[in-house]
Amino acid sequence: MSRSHLKTPVFGFTTATSEKQDKRQANRCLRRQVQAGQLHLTLREVSNIWAFAKDGKRYWPGCPAELRRK
Numbered sequence: 001m002s003r004s005h006l007k008t009p010v011f012g013f014t015t016a017t018s019e020k021q022d023k024r025q026a027n028r029c030l031r032r033q034v035q036a037g038q039l040h041l042t043l044r045e046v047s048n049i050w051a052f053a054k055d056g057k058r059y060w061p062g063c064p065a066e067l068r069r070k
Contacts, residue, residue, distance in 0.1 A: 004070045009063035016053035023052075 026047035033041055 005065070006068040006070065009060045009068055010057050011060055011063075011067075012054040012057055014054055019052045019054050021053070022047075 026043055030041060030043055030046045033046060
C-alpha cells in the first residue's frame with residue numbers, strides 16, 4: 001500500500017474531514033419521523049444536505065502527487 005494513490009483527484013470544498021456527525025443527525029431525525037407514523041420518507045426530505053460540513057466536491061486536474069496519496 002505504500003504506492004497507493006488516488007486515481008481521480010476529487011476533493012471536498014472545505015477543511016472538514018468527514019460528514020459523519022451530520023449524517024448521524026439526519027438519520028436520527030428520519031428514524032424519529034418514521035416511528036411517529038410518517039412512512040415513505042427519504043433522507044433528503046428530512047435533512048438539508050447543503051447544510052452538511054462538506055459542501056460538495058470538486059475535480060482538481062493539476063493536483064500535486066503529495067496530496068493524492070491515501
